[in-house]
Amino acid sequence: MERLTVNLEHCYGIKKMEAEFDFASRGDVFTIYAPNGVMKTSFANAFRDVSLGSDSRDRIWPERVTTRSIVDENGSELISETVFVVEPYREDYHSDRMSKLLVNDGLCRKYDAIRKGIDEKAAALVKEIQPFTGLRSGVTEELSRAFTHDPNDFFRALGRVKEEVAADGESHLAGVRYADIFNPKIESLITGPEFSKRIQDYITQFNELLSTSTFFKTGVFTHNNAAVVAKNLSSNGFFEAGHSVKITVTGESKEVATADELDSAIQSEKDRILTDKKLSAAWEAIDKQLNKNVDLRKLRSCLVENQFVIPELANLDRLRQKLWVAYLTQAKEQFDEVTKAYAGGQSELAEIVEEAKNQRTRWAEVIEIFNDRFSVPFHVGMVNQEDVILRQDAPNVSFEFIDDDEGVVDKAIDESVLKEVLSNGEKRALYILNILFEIEARRAEQHPTLFIVDDIADSFDYKNKYAIIEYLKEVSGDQKFQMIILTHNFDFHRTVSSRLQLERSHRLVAVRTNDRVLLEEEKYQWSPFAHWRKNLDKWPMLIASIPLVRNLAEFGGDDDAAERLTSLLHIKSDTTRFTVGHLQTEIQGILRDQGTLTLSNPERPVKDVIYEVAEELSASNSESAVLEEKIVLSIAIRLKAEEHMIIVIDDDEFVQGIQKNQTAELVDRFKKDHGDRTDSIVVLEQVTLMTPENIHLNSFMFEPILDLSPQHLRTLYRKARDLAPAN
Numbered sequence: 001m002e003r004l005t006v007n008l009e010h011c012y013g014i015k016k017m018e019a020e021f022d023f024a025s026r027g028d029v030f031t032i033y034a035p036n037g038v039m040k041t042s043f044a045n046a047f048r049d050v051s052l053g054s055d056s057r058d059r060i061w062p063e064r065v066t067t068r069s070i071v072d073e074n075g076s077e078l079i080s081e082t083v084f085v086v087e088p089y090r091e092d093y094h095s096d097r098m099s100k101l102l103v104n105d106g107l108c109r110k111y112d113a114i115r116k117g118i119d120e121k122a123a124a125l126v127k128e129i130q131p132f133t134g135l136r137s138g139v140t141e142e143l144s145r146a147f148t149h150d151p152n153d154f155f156r157a158l159g160r161v162k163e164e165v166a167a168d169g170e171s172h173l174a175g176v177r178y179a180d181i182f183n184p185k186i187e188s189l190i191t192g193p194e195f196s197k198r199i200q201d202y203i204t205q206f207n208e209l210l211s212t213s214t215f216f217k218t219g220v221f222t223h224n225n226a227a228v229v230a231k232n233l234s235s236n237g238f239f240e241a242g243h244s245v246k247i248t249v250t251g252e253s254k255e256v257a258t259a260d261e262l263d264s265a266i267q268s269e270k271d272r273i274l275t276d277k278k279l280s281a282a283w284e285a286i287d288k289q290l291n292k293n294v295d296l297r298k299l300r301s302c303l304v305e306n307q308f309v310i311p312e313l314a315n316l317d318r319l320r321q322k323l324w325v326a327y328l329t330q331a332k333e334q335f336d337e338v339t340k341a342y343a344g345g346q347s348e349l350a351e352i353v354e355e356a357k358n359q360r361t362r363w364a365e366v367i368e369i370f371n372d373r374f375s376v377p378f379h380v381g382m383v384n385q386e387d388v389i390l391r392q393d394a395p396n397v398s399f400e401f402i403d404d405d406e407g408v409v410d411k412a413i414d415e416s417v418l419k420e421v422l423s424n425g426e427k428r429a430l431y432i433l434n435i436l437f438e439i440e441a442r443r444a445e446q447h448p449t450l451f452i453v454d455d456i457a458d459s460f461d462y463k464n465k466y467a468i469i470e471y472l473k474e475v476s477g478d479q480k481f482q483m484i485i486l487t488h489n490f491d492f493h494r495t496v497s498s499r500l501q502l503e504r505s506h507r508l509v510a511v512r513t514n515d516r517v518l519l520e521e522e523k524y525q526w527s528p529f530a531h532w533r534k535n536l537d538k539w540p541m542l543i544a545s546i547p548l549v550r551n552l553a554e555f556g557g558d559d560d561a562a563e564r565l566t567s568l569l570h571i572k573s574d575t576t577r578f579t580v581g582h583l584q585t586e587i588q589g590i591l592r593d594q595g596t597l598t599l600s601n602p603e604r605p606v607k608d609v610i611y612e613v614a615e616e617l618s619a620s621n622s623e624s625a626v627l628e629e630k631i632v633l634s635i636a637i638r639l640k641a642e643e644h645m646i647i648v649i650d651d652d653e654f655v656q657g658i659q660k661n662q663t664a665e666l667v668d669r670f671k672k673d674h675g676d677r678t679d680s681i682v683v684l685e686q687v688t689l690m691t692p693e694n695i696h697l698n699s700f701m702f703e704p705i706l707d708l709s710p711q712h713l714r715t716l717y718r719k720a721r722d723l724a725p726a727n
Contacts, residue, residue: 001082001450001482002073009067010058012042016516021484024073029476029500031485032519033493034510035708039517040486044085044454046070051083082448086435088455089428091419095438111352114345121338122154128331133323134179142178146320155342158335164325165335173326176309180302182320185295190313198285199313206311213269230266234259270308362444366436373467376429377402378418425459432456432468439475446480453485457492469496476500497522528627536587536597539613543606543635544628545587553590561586568606569635570662571642580604610636618714618721630705633713634690638663640720641687644680645670664688683719690716 002024008017017039021030034040046068049056056068070078087093126139133139141151147160180186189195233239244257249265256262303310312319328335367380381398399418419427435456442449453472457465469492476483487493497507507522523531529548532541550565565586567575581602588597601609614636617629645666646655658665667684675681690708 001078001448004450004482005069005071006046007067007069008043008046008056010061010064011056011066011068012045012059014039014042014046014517017043017518018516019519021482023482027502027506028479028481029472029483029485029502030506030508031487031493031497031500031502032508032510033490033522034486034488036488038510038512040454040488040510044087044452044486047083047450047452048085048087050078051080051085053080078450083450083452084438084442085452086454086456088458089431091427091431093431093434095434095441111349114348114352118155118338118341118345121334121341125328125331125334125338128334129327132174132177132327132330134177142182143324146317146324155338158328158339158342161321161325161328162339165328165332173306173309173323174330176302176306176323176326178320178323178327180298181313181323182316183295186299187316189296190316196314199310201285202310213272230259230262233262362440363437366433366440369471370433370436373470374429374432375461375463375467376426377422380433425461425464428459429464432464436471443475443478443480448480449482451475451481451483453483455487455489455492456485457487458489465492466495469499472496473500493522523626532628533591537599539609540617540626540628540632542583542599543610543613544631546583546635547631549587549590553586556590558590561590568610569638571639571646573656575607575639576605578606580606580609582606607639610639614717615721618717620710620714622710627705630708630710630713633710633717634705637687637690637713637717637720640717641684641723642666644720644723645684649673680723683716683723686716687720 004021004023006017006019006021008014032040046056047070049068050070055066057066058064072078122140130139135142140154144154144157145151147157190199233245239258244255245262246253246255247262247265249269254265256265309319312322371379379400379402381400401418419430422430439451457468460468472483472485475481485496493507504521508519509522511518511520529545532545535541536545546565546568550562550569553561553565564578566572567578568583579602580599583606584597584599584602587593610632613632617633642663649655649666649669654669667688670684671681
């Protein structure tokens with residue numbers, strides 16, 4: 001993909017957003033710094049919907065019409081498989097591509113070719129027997145569980161019943177639907193003590209009747225055997241060849257020469273047994289419990305139509321197996337094809353598995369990346385590589401917990417237990433492991449992908465955060481991948497931008513206006529002071545530099561200069577006398593400027609300049625105020641507030657005695673002396689909450705003020721200004 005055009009409207013809180021990402025000429029990675037509440041999660045949700053093939057909406061205003069257009073350079077909507085959203089954290093996420101990393105491409109193609117033929121025949125068998133079962137899904141799992149107690153061992157289960165199916169037995173049960181007997185509600189009733197006793201009573205009476213039969217004989221020749229014999233004689237042309245058989249029914253010997261006569265004789269003896277009064281009474285005792293709900297009524301209907309199944313209920317496990325044999329017998333041709341194909345491919349598959357086990361794979365590389373780079377109290381391994389390849393199981397990740405005191409790494413632990421003892425950050429690292437599997441699988445397949453990386457490093461310690469950044473750097477070099485990295489953490493934003501060596505056009509900042517979200521190029525990547533120092537003749541940058549220059553004086557041990565500059569950040573006795581010329585002298589001394597800085601109007605008080613610039617800024621309606629403008633407003637807000645409080649308090653001795661935290665001290669005194677001025681107190685408390693961090697800015701951390709809405713600062717300035725008396 002060379003270009004991505006995004007058009008969102010009323011989409012998860014984004015009123016409107018139009019953006020274009022030029023991957024062809026500007027590189028494959030963009031970073032977006034988005035203050036909290038601006039657009040980050042909404043943007044990621046829109047792309048997540050694309051990846052899921054789902055529609056987007058506005059959760060707060062669902063009645064509004066949502067527009068979501070995310071297209072490539074050809075105007076084509078992105079395909080869901082080409083978008084992958086890396087969420088900040090999902091405890092339940094496991095990549096379904098892990099097994100793709102376990103064999104190299106050549107072996108994988110060879111293995112898949114063999115397995116494809118087997119799987120196609122298995123699918124044909126399942127399609128053939130599914131109607132008999134009454135199951136909508138899960139046929140292979142249920143069949144596997146019946147014979148191996150493992151839902152994923154389908155082919156071994158088929159192998160175990162091969163002789164029974166070949167014998168063509170149990171086909172009389174093919175009319176009994178598996179789903180009518182085997183579901184949790186029914187099984188809980190059947191295995192209960194009361195129902196079990198009634199079943200046993202029925203079986204006892206049934207066996208007594210069989211023992212009196214001159215046609216059937218318990219344990220030797222049952223109704224099941226009779227049905228099989230009749231079927232075999234008929235299907236093999238016995239009667240058509242003119243043969244007959246001699247049978248004894250109700251004590252009388254008779255000769256039958258047709259299939260219909262034999263079936264009739266068998267049915268008459270079955271009817272004699274099933275209509276016996278004592279057996280009917282035993283059935284009625286069972287029947288009373290079969291009208292409680294829909295599932296049990298289905299079982300009742302099944303037993304009414306197939307009363308010879310009732311004795312089988314005493315051994316559900318065996319009945320389960322008999323039913324599957326009966327179904328498979330009805331699809332004997334498909335069954336034989338599956339078992340032959342599987343047997344023929346086994347030796348080749350075994351060779352592939354053995355070769356794969358001896359190879360170093362991408363899976364091992366992912367594990368190595370994780371174990372080497374991430375700081376967590378466990379090591380990761382994998383314990384079922386052969387099953388993953390041979391039986392297509394999901395890879396089973398193993399964990400060995402590290403004991404720092406003992407230095408052992410061989411304490412195996414389940415993932416569920418591991419999560420109970422890990423910190424939130426360590427759990428997030430475990431989540432990252434699955435993200436690594438997903439990304440590396442896509443790399444192995446050369447699968448074109450747009451990654452939306454949503455604050456992946458949130459809440460990590462620095463070591464793990466940098467491990468993530470280094471990995472993102474490696475991934476960014478893949479020509480099949482494009483990446484948009486979202487974060488509300490400016491430190492992460494500028495760090496990942498630097499490590500990935502992104503141009504300024506790739507480093508974006510999200511700005512929310514009244515009706516839309518804009519993406520603007522980031523103006524400052526590291527310290528803004530480097531830019532301001534070149535432009536100190538511009539008032540906003542000059543004023544914004546004051547706290548930074550003051551910090552440099554303090555760090556350099558020039559306490560007198562630091563104290564003088566403090567008079568421009570708080571109302572002091574000499575604040576009104578501090579001129580532009582004085583500020584020029586201080587800056588030249590602290591920055592060791594060789595006279596290149598020349599400011600206009602050197603006699604003008606700096607405080608007047610600050611207020612004048614703040615007035616101009618407060619009249620703006622732009623949401624994209626730059627950093628220096630926010631600092632100017634913050635300084636002006638505090639000066640206006642302090643100026644008002646000092647005049648109202650009217651106690652010079654108190655004011656001169658304040659040693660630190662001047663604004664807070666003034667507010668406390670103002671509230672004590674003038675508690676009735678509630679409107680003013682509300683404004684002053686807002687001042688103390690918002691301005692200290694903004695004014696005491698240093699070159700290493702200016703994220704808090706970047707997050708702050710410029711309109712909020714403009715409004716607060718006007719409120720503070722209206723508190724202050726006119727000059």
